[in-house]
Amino acid sequence: MLQSKAYVKKTRHGRVLKVVREHYLRDDIACGTITCTACDNSKACLSASPAPIIVFDTNVVLRQIDLLENSAISNVVVLSVVLEEVKNKDLSVYNRLRTICSNPARNFFVFSNENHRDTYIKGLAGESPNDRNDRAIRVASKWYHEHLGPASKVVLVTNDAENKRKALEEGIDAQTVEDFVRKLGQAELLDLLVGAGTEDAQTTADADDNRPSKRKVIYPEHKLMSEITSGLHKGIYHQGKLRVNRYNGFEATVSTESLGQEILIHGRIDMNRGFDGDVVAVELLPQEQWQENSLEKIVEDVDEDESEEPVGLVPGSAEQLPELIETGPAARPRGRVIGIIKRNWRQYCGSLEPVENTSSAGGKVNALFVSADRRLPKIRIQTRQLENLSNKRIIVSVDSWERTMRYPSGHYVSTIGDIGDRATESEVILFENDINNKPFSQQVLDCLPPLPWSLPAEELQNPNRRDLRQVRVFSVDPPGCKDIDDALHCTLRPDGNYEVGVHIADVTNFVLPDTALDHEACQRGTSVYLVERRIDMLPKPLTEDICSLRADVERLSFSVIWEMTPEAEIISAQFTKSIIKSCAAMSYAEAQARMDDSRLSDPLTVDLRNMNRLAKIMRQRRIDRGALTLASPEVKFEIDSETHDPLDVGMYQIREANQMIEEFMLAANVSVAEKIVEHFSQFSMLRRHPVPSPKMLEPLLLTAAAVGVDLDISTSKALADSLDRAVGGDPYFNKLIRILATRCMTQALYFSSGDCTPPEFHHYGLASPIYTHFTSPIRRYADVIVHRLLAAALGLSKVPGALREKTMLTSVADNLNLRHRNAQMASRASVELHTLIFFKNRPTDTEARIVRIKSNGLIVFVPKFGIEGPVYLTGKKDKKDESDWIVNEQSQTTESRDGKYRFKVLDKLVVHIEVVEPQPNRPKLQLTLVDQANECMSIK
Amino acid sequence: MDFISPEGLRLDGRRPFELRQLHAEIGVLDNADGSATFEMGNTKVIAVVYGPREVQNRSQQQLDHALVRCEYSMATFSTGDRRRRGKGDRRGTELSLVIRQTMEAAILTNLLPRSQIDIFVQVLQADGGTRACCINAAALALADAGIPMRDLVASCSAGYLNSTPLLDLNYLEDSGGGPDLTVALFSKLDKVTLLQMDAKVPLDVFEKVMNLASEGAKAVTQFLREILMENTKKLAFAKEPLKV
Numbered sequence A: 001m002l003q004s005k006a007y008v009k010k011t012r013h014g015r016v017l018k019v020v021r022e023h024y025l026r027d028d029i030a031c032g033t034i035t036c037t038a039c040d041n042s043k044a045c046l047s048a049s050p051a052p053i054i055v056f057d058t059n060v061v062l063r064q065i066d067l068l069e070n071s072a073i074s075n076v077v078v079l080s081v082v083l084e085e086v087k088n089k090d091l092s093v094y095n096r097l098r099t100i101c102s103n104p105a106r107n108f109f110v111f112s113n114e115n116h117r118d119t120y121i122k123g124l125a126g127e128s129p130n131d132r133n134d135r136a137i138r139v140a141s142k143w144y145h146e147h148l149g150p151a152s153k154v155v156l157v158t159n160d161a162e163n164k165r166k167a168l169e170e171g172i173d174a175q176t177v178e179d180f181v182r183k184l185g186q187a188e189l190l191d192l193l194v195g196a197g198t199e200d201a202q203t204t205a206d207a208d209d210n211r212p213s214k215r216k217v218i219y220p221e222h223k224l225m226s227e228i229t230s231g232l233h234k235g236i237y238h239q240g241k242l243r244v245n246r247y248n249g250f251e252a253t254v255s256t257e258s259l260g261q262e263i264l265i266h267g268r269i270d271m272n273r274g275f276d277g278d279v280v281a282v283e284l285l286p287q288e289q290w291q292e293n294s295l296e297k298i299v300e301d302v303d304e305d306e307s308e309e310p311v312g313l314v315p316g317s318a319e320q321l322p323e324l325i326e327t328g329p330a331a332r333p334r335g336r337v338i339g340i341i342k343r344n345w346r347q348y349c350g351s352l353e354p355v356e357n358t359s360s361a362g363g364k365v366n367a368l369f370v371s372a373d374r375r376l377p378k379i380r381i382q383t384r385q386l387e388n389l390s391n392k393r394i395i396v397s398v399d400s401w402e403r404t405m406r407y408p409s410g411h412y413v414s415t416i417g418d419i420g421d422r423a424t425e426s427e428v429i430l431f432e433n434d435i436n437n438k439p440f441s442q443q444v445l446d447c448l449p450p451l452p453w454s455l456p457a458e459e460l461q462n463p464n465r466r467d468l469r470q471v472r473v474f475s476v477d478p479p480g481c482k483d484i485d486d487a488l489h490c491t492l493r494p495d496g497n498y499e500v501g502v503h504i505a506d507v508t509n510f511v512l513p514d515t516a517l518d519h520e521a522c523q524r525g526t527s528v529y530l531v532e533r534r535i536d537m538l539p540k541p542l543t544e545d546i547c548s549l550r551a552d553v554e555r556l557s558f559s560v561i562w563e564m565t566p567e568a569e570i571i572s573a574q575f576t577k578s579i580i581k582s583c584a585a586m587s588y589a590e591a592q593a594r595m596d597d598s599r600l601s602d603p604l605t606v607d608l609r610n611m612n613r614l615a616k617i618m619r620q621r622r623i624d625r626g627a628l629t630l631a632s633p634e635v636k637f638e639i640d641s642e643t644h645d646p647l648d649v650g651m652y653q654i655r656e657a658n659q660m661i662e663e664f665m666l667a668a669n670v671s672v673a674e675k676i677v678e679h680f681s682q683f684s685m686l687r688r689h690p691v692p693s694p695k696m697l698e699p700l701l702l703t704a705a706a707v708g709v710d711l712d713i714s715t716s717k718a719l720a721d722s723l724d725r726a727v728g729g730d731p732y733f734n735k736l737i738r739i740l741a742t743r744c745m746t747q748a749l750y751f752s753s754g755d756c757t758p759p760e761f762h763h764y765g766l767a768s769p770i771y772t773h774f775t776s777p778i779r780r781y782a783d784v785i786v787h788r789l790l791a792a793a794l795g796l797s798k799v800p801g802a803l804r805e806k807t808m809l810t811s812v813a814d815n816l817n818l819r820h821r822n823a824q825m826a827s828r829a830s831v832e833l834h835t836l837i838f839f840k841n842r843p844t845d846t847e848a849r850i851v852r853i854k855s856n857g858l859i860v861f862v863p864k865f866g867i868e869g870p871v872y873l874t875g876k877k878d879k880k881d882e883s884d885w886i887v888n889e890q891s892q893t894t895e896s897r898d899g900k901y902r903f904k905v906l907d908k909l910v911v912h913i914e915v916v917e918p919q920p921n922r923p924k925l926q927l928t929l930v931d932q933a934n935e936c937m938s939i940k
Numbered sequence B: 001m002d003f004i005s006p007e008g009l010r011l012d013g014r015r016p017f018e019l020r021q022l023h024a025e026i027g028v029l030d031n032a033d034g035s036a037t038f039e040m041g042n043t044k045v046i047a048v049v050y051g052p053r054e055v056q057n058r059s060q061q062q063l064d065h066a067l068v069r070c071e072y073s074m075a076t077f078s079t080g081d082r083r084r085r086g087k088g089d090r091r092g093t094e095l096s097l098v099i100r101q102t103m104e105a106a107i108l109t110n111l112l113p114r115s116q117i118d119i120f121v122q123v124l125q126a127d128g129g130t131r132a133c134c135i136n137a138a139a140l141a142l143a144d145a146g147i148p149m150r151d152l153v154a155s156c157s158a159g160y161l162n163s164t165p166l167l168d169l170n171y172l173e174d175s176g177g178g179p180d181l182t183v184a185l186f187s188k189l190d191k192v193t194l195l196q197m198d199a200k201v202p203l204d205v206f207e208k209v210m211n212l213a214s215e216g217a218k219a220v221t222q223f224l225r226e227i228l229m230e231n232t233k234k235l236a237f238a239k240e241p242l243k244v
């Protein structure tokens, strides 16, 4: 049956078009009920009785998606008309709904009512689209009831009074969400409801008073969308994403294309209910209000005590630096938010602010939710389980933010666990960084080869697989490494040259394109390493057994084999799939010990020494080309194997053996990058590192100038050389400068070669014109793609079709960049968490270095523990001119008024580290200055 | 963009392997020797055939076979926005050539030496798949004109979006950025007479899309045959009173 849909559409150029589309109606759409005999029930998941079949209307889905996500809700028919409306109104809710629908355990069935000949309806004359859709929902509900017979029960859940009335008239069992949830008989579910009536809630002391009589307007009104649009058009308003300062929730910036400059927004009133990530419209303030913050303070003086720079890990790159406010001569434009174009609300994790009055047992109370993320305001929620939740980490959603409310209102979603519990806090870290640590689904596990796996005989016959089992292959990894994805060999050829091989686990032999396993790995993007656990990208049998190149077992690999002169010049590079049998899986320390032990001269040790010699030459050549040797203090915990609590903490030791392995991995990556781009210039997955802009290097130059070091940043080569020359009075000085340089760099990025021109492929840090990731396919998805591309380049397999789709690789690369960043953030957060646990019962005095001097304190870096944080010299409330300290920002020095102390950037000093808990449930590290006499200086 | 819902329905409610609704009429213009309209969904094309007739330009006359000429055009009103589409634009020239070559291969030109056959094809309404639709319309018009042909030629397009082969793309799907393959077949002879695609696709994908398009073309042939049959019956019926 054919229906034609005609509608009028406005084109991008403002012309009005009549669009006619065909709309086919079908009679082969199944109802999805298991017992139905009339329909094809191959995909059926609904049961007609005794449980009722539930139909939700669009508004219920939009508002109550958290409820729908709860596993208590099942046997649901999702109508395509509802899906379509949800998709148009809120894509993120749509995606969440789709996820539920695709989960077979949830029994949500999508019924394409708009394409079914009996449930499609035409809009009547004078009927609004909304009314038409409501009617379509009712017609579909009724159809289900009639289709399944009189014994069936169909419940339409709607909060639209008119819709409900009409439904009841038509003989459909319609209920409001509240009634519906109440009938389920689970009190906890009621907390999930959005906007449940507030009238019976008891107001606690800490929460807002929301009685209408006392309501006063706090925030300015948002402008109407039409006003915003015309304002944007005229250039009065500017549109951009609101970025709240990670370290100070009262300060935000909006980067706008129309102004070409960041607009500073100061204070919650000017932010006008914007959340981090929201797309907002901003109006500039008059120029005289762009006042300069002459010297940035560590702490902004704000009306609440929330904002304070935390003690944390040393930033590893520019992305992890606190977003500092520029203090250049030109003041930055300031503005205020006048409207929110697109909300970026998601679920947030945190805890409830303690409430004194908890007498209201069982009743509904208001409570304030506080997140560990400083960018968020507090969120007001209502709960019936206050006592249960008071010491828990919970997840909440935001529903709305009225002008009269200081804080947005939201609702409880779920509980993670007890505050302070290490497992709970790790869970929080994963949640905050959007890391999927759910067990792999059965569909994914079904893609694995049967266990126990052993080398199949046909692989030995495979003409494309070289048998390298006789070659002396070995691996060197961190101690305890179970997912070994690289192994090497180095043999002397009769002609005096070396044959050097890098063998990488042949993951793509097991992870086939377009399988559930492949999709899952692509989504995860990378394995995530927390201090005490690892969240794998691939299921464990693959990572730790089948793909892991362990010693003394036959494994499939993908090899890069070079012929090299004794001067480490590459004569030729070969790529081949292979079979290897590693003879030794060493740790870095073991390999180093072998090389250093002059008594040993067994073949393996000789191989190691040869490799090391070659690696040193390659490394030197790379440095001569201008590769930066940067430094980041990587912290290593010793973890109690039983309690998983940290026992000791220290810096990760870098040995020659580490550098040796690194060198060959870099070389393999470069060789592979060249090979794949040669074959697939338009869709190769590469990795680039953009040249840092002079502005990014400014803080480094300022510090360097203050200590009399002259850095040349014109090229990476010049910078590398001047870093080499920067030697101060003590051996650590150079490393410190390098650490400061590292954090000014942005991170390298994955990209599709079709999106950039070849000069942009450049990797600044490695000084390589081209680079990719090939060597860790067990834990990085980028490498999986590169493996497939390389196999295709060698003619061993086809290019997976999806890669050829223009935007496909770009979106994969974007996702991988995001996942890598999240994984890094999570790792850092995990280290920070363990640092905190470590210092809880171990207050320590230790040496620190000043990395920056600010108006009210110092930022110090503690090399031993890899942490960085503020040491306050003045109290928070002190006025600047009353301070005991005189600060000179240009020369980065500070002096006490009495002349007793004088500090300069990069100076050494002793700090006291301890854990304090100024607010309950928010323990943090505090650094205080210990003067020479080992006496705590009074600071607060 | 999702061109297929997880439920397996396309934007217009079809499943991936379904053609749009086909509709054809034969003998729509009395003036011409043969004429037909052909519709695939909202794409509607009229084809008009004059000939075989004397060659207008003597210098072009071929002694051993017929001269086939084809002119393709798009009506100004064929798309929503009112843009003038000249005959001389590149796409038009290319399409004229494609239709002419396809039809030339079908017509037994050696039976009609020193004559000329003119095929005029005009798109009345465009909604994707115009190429295939033009060929189908031209085939019907030629049959209507009684021009001897090797086999009935029929054409259909297929594409590949969201990793799924799709038959008979409409405009929305056509502009989805995937490959668009048009094939024309002699189904009795089981020969491909036209195959066009201007995108790079891996071989296995190409095979799938090609097979789908061929299946589609066979279905179209079936439809064309039925239409012609019906038309012939009608003609026979119309002639009957004369006999009496």
Ligand SMILES: [Zn+2]
Binding pocket: A030, A031, A032, A033, A036, A037, A038, A039, A147
């Ligand atoms: Zn049924």
